[in-house]
Amino acid sequence: MTFSIVARDPEDGVFGVAVSTAVPCVGAGVPHVRAGVGAIATQSYTNVRLGIDGIALLEKGLSPEAALTALLAEDEQAAVRQCAGVDARGRVFAYSGAQCVDWYGHRSGDNYSVQGNMLVGEATIDAMEAFEASKGHLSSRLLKALEAGQAAGGDKRGRESAALVVAPFAGDAWAKIDIRVDQHHDPVAELRRVFNLMRERYRKASEVAKEELGE
Numbered sequence: 001m002t003f004s005i006v007a008r009d010p011e012d013g014v015f016g017v018a019v020s021t022a023v024p025c026v027g028a029g030v031p032h033v034r035a036g037v038g039a040i041a042t043q044s045y046t047n048v049r050l051g052i053d054g055i056a057l058l059e060k061g062l063s064p065e066a067a068l069t070a071l072l073a074e075d076e077q078a079a080v081r082q083c084a085g086v087d088a089r090g091r092v093f094a095y096s097g098a099q100c101v102d103w104y105g106h107r108s109g110d111n112y113s114v115q116g117n118m119l120v121g122e123a124t125i126d127a128m129e130a131f132e133a134s135k136g137h138l139s140s141r142l143l144k145a146l147e148a149g150q151a152a153g154g155d156k157r158g159r160e161s162a163a164l165v166v167a168p169f170a171g172d173a174w175a176k177i178d179i180r181v182d183q184h185h186d187p188v189a190e191l192r193r194v195f196n197l198m199r200e201r202y203r204k205a206s207e208v209a210k211e212e213l214g215e
Contacts, residue, residue, distance in 0.1 A: 002043040003116030003124050003154055004030060005131060005145045008086045009138040010111055015039040015086065016166035016177075018142035020188050022118075022155040027163030027180035035167040035176070037088060038064065044082035044100045044117040047075060051083075058087045065093035082106070084113040103156075114145065120153030127152035139166045139177050143195055150188040162187035164195065 004019035017031035017039050032051030033039040038058040042050040050071050057067035064085035072078040072095060084094035084106060094106040094113040106115035107125055114128040131145040143164055150159075161182045168175040179194050181187040 002026065002030060002082075003114070003119060003128070003146075003149045004041040004043060004084070005112060005114045005128055005142055005149075006039045006041045006084050006086050006092075007112035007131065007138060007142060008039065008088075008090055010090055012138075012168075013088065014138045014166060014168050016138050016142050016164070017041050018146040018162075018164045019043070020146055020150060020154060020159070020162035020191075022157040022160050024161050024182045025180075026161040027165065027178075027182075031163055031165040033165045033167040034059065038086055039165075039167070040064070040068070040083065040085040041115065042081070042083045043115070044097065044104070045077065045080045047077070047081055050075070050081065054083070054085060058085070063087060063089075063091045063093065065091070068093055068095060082115055082117050084108070084115050086111060086113065114149070116149070116155075118156055120156045123152040124149045124154055139164060139195070142166070143192060146188055147192065154188075159185065159187055162191045164191055 002021040006017050019030045029046045029048050030043050034055050040051045040054045054067045079097040079099040082096045086092045090111045092108045094108050100117040103119045104117035127148040128145045130148045134141040134144050163180045166177040181190045184190045
């Protein structure tokens with residue numbers, strides 16, 4: 001019922017998740033991100049414990065595979081879950097339970113993973129792998145991947161919500177991005193509109209601050 005991407009920028013240590021689905025409030029349950037630690041997406045009959053407890057285990061030094069595998073072993077409904085994570089060392093792990101609703105699956109690469117379930121088809125995930133060739137800030141790259149997935153079909157039930165969460169390098173909590181779109185006929189497009197508006201206003205605010213400081 002959802003397609004998402006989790007990723008890390010190895011150059012500046014930024015983590016993020018972008019996600020969209022055909023039910024409301026996807027931003028409240030699927031993305032879990034912590035600066036300096038990692039990012040997890042938990043979806044398909046979402047078990048938020050995989051995200052909350054998973055991030056806590058990453059912070060203790062466990063790899064995404066060790067953390068999520070341990071949590072899934074305690075989950076009686078693991079067969080219908082889907083999750084993925086990346087940590088501060090760039091280690092990536094993705095899991096798709098055998099009872100997720102078709103089409104479902106995942107692809108993993110260096111510092112990222114794309115995954116989805118209840119999709120129109122495999123093309124959604126294939127298109128999101130365009131993340132590898134994209135340039136720019138991680139937030140923009142995540143959004144481009146989400147847009148590619150939506151253009152390729154996305155959730156077969158329709159469109160309703162989307163979210164983009166990016167945590168910067170540790171110690172710079174003010175730079176966190178957390179944008180959510182709910183109950184919208186085209187949530188990914190609306191996410192892009194709000195993202196562009198936010199970026200432009202931040203740019204103008206930065207220019208004003210430099211002028212006041214005489215820079």
